[in-house]
Amino acid sequence: MAHKTWRLVLTGASGGIGQALAKALAPYCASMVLVGRNGEVLEALRERLGPHLVRIVVGDATQEATLDAIAAAAGELGGVDLLINNAGINAFHAFESQAPAALRSLLEVNLLAPMLLTQRLLPQLHQAPSAQVINVGSLFGYLGYPGFAGYCASKSGLRGFTQALRRELGDTSIAVRHFIPRAARTPINAGAVEAMNAEMGVALDEPADVARQLCKFIQGSAWEYKPGLKEALLALVNHLLPALPDRAILGQLPVIRKHMPASVRHAQPRSS
């Protein structure tokens, strides 16, 4: 990566994609604020990347105190000009019996926390000659998928937020952008999702590949990154001709149900 050195704030830095991103971006950063809940992983990352460069914030991104700590750390390090909202959770479950608390968490972590952190850091982002906010979304923000109702809602909300804020800040020096990784081999896909992906032959990227793609994206100016032609086409077809993916996903439903926690097959309505 050429040109400037970034003042980075990265959430989800203790996760699969986040750790890979921190390692890939470190040579191009003047300072890094790495955020997550797992202090041990973050401390090891700080040791590896250089304690002089890295400040860690251990906390739950949905809590005001964590937002305060992130803003304070960035301020002490001279500000922020690259915010990557990467923290996220998933919960693969039949919607009908999914715990309301799980749905609330999905929306809080994946949607509300990045919105509130971005708002909190905007004064510092405005100070920079040029700055970027990159929100890490998902193809499921475009494509509703069984077993992921809460996750799809959160990521489609994140896409809407990204587009709206990009336009609202269109006459400023802050670019607000949307990055969509392909399915990757990280803890977010553990358990039932991993088993379903394996049965369906879903190809998984390595976190280091995702980090490379994001580093390249940072250097460009497109508002959004979709990982491949297949994903871009899928999103487009789903938008223009949703009956096609409706039919294809109906065909996948038996396999999805086999892996989906608490899935119940209801009696089919009788056709007269």
Ligand SMILES: NC(=O)c1ccc[n+]([C@@H]2O[C@H](COP(=O)([O-])OP(=O)(O)OC[C@H]3O[C@@H](n4cnc5c(N)ncnc54)[C@H](OP(=O)(O)O)[C@@H]3O)[C@@H](O)[C@H]2O)c1
């Ligand atoms: N992997 C994929 O297939 C895939 C595909 C499309 C999009 N994505 C998106 O990519 C992003 C990174 O995911 P990943 O694959 O790297 O998952 P991951 O390995 O599970 O990492 C998730 C990260 O988010 C952090 N996090 C979760 N809840 C948090 C909370 N309440 N407060 C603070 N931090 C929290 C975790 O912190 P702790 O571990 O410290 O708790 C961890 O650092 C997510 O936004 C995900 O939706 C992933």
